[in-house]
Amino acid sequence: MQLKLLKRLLLNFTCDGRRGNWTLRLSIDLEHMGCPNESLLVAEDGLLDPWVRAGSRMALQRRVLRLGKPPRRWKAPSFSSSIKRKIREVHIQGRPLNCEAGMKSRFYGEDGAQCGVEQLALQYYAGEGGGWQGVYTESGIWLTIFALLMWDVIFSDLPNxxxxxxxxxxxDLETDSFYPARKSLTESQLQKIYDGMAEMILITSWDLHSGTACRGVNWDRHSLPELRAAVTCVGGPCLASLCRHLAQDYRSWSSGMPDLLLWRFHGECEGEAKLVEVKGPRDCLSEQQRAWLLLLMDCGFNTEALLWPKRMKQPGEGTIIAAIPLKRFCPRENVLIKGG
Incomplete structure (x- = not known):
């Protein structure tokens, strides 16, 4: 019954942003029903669909690579090397308060207070992780930065x-017509951002429009100094590339961004930034999150995934100091975090 419904949805709704999810679900269900060849064909057809984008597209590409091995397919697809890229991982240890399925993980922080997995990650990066400042924001801060930097483009005077x-x-912000209708104005603004004028544009936009309702902007959550620090440390080329993707496909790329935005200054006017996706003991990267990390890598961002081991010390098992070896690309060989 579900297969028929998915096929009818794909047949009748040919211009719909949900086609990626429908196609992926259909391919998965067909494989579970013992039809790997048909599942592979559905995934391959989905990659030809212009409405299949972002995380759904990456999930289908990964399915094609897994299902399309000899003797079903003898030639590797052109995207195989891109999809097989490794996302840098860092593993640390924390002392959990709860380990029950279906509940959000809670930990003892370095100060002994209870905190979530993201707050513990911020504590790690502020200390042994390299002296980073940062915020737990997901897509929020990026949509705010995009709107402030592109305000004149978003609210340009176009008919209808x-x-x-x-x-x-x-x-038309979440449609394919947004960027083409404003291409000249958008590219002019992106060039200014690329050339290092982002902080000036941000300050001007904040002063002129503070408090004005705008899609994606949260005036109360992020302060101007915080936004200025982020923009300065991220740098013009990375910001311009990110804003271009949002302008071209706001609907697909306005969710699923990494949990943490970190920055640290080298002097008064220069710095560096890092984006981190944080995953708790029972969690793993979604396809949308994986797509974002690979896209950000292509844009020149420093990205990584911060993971906890699946088997951690349980509450009540005593106080320990855990040393978890990190990957060879991490700045230190071990991370020591007190367990209480």
């Missing part, structure tokens, strides 16, 4: 995209 003064974004 603003029907009333209460709109927080043009009607």
């Amino acid at each position: 995209v603003f029907h009333n003064k209460f709109q927080t974004a043009p009607l």
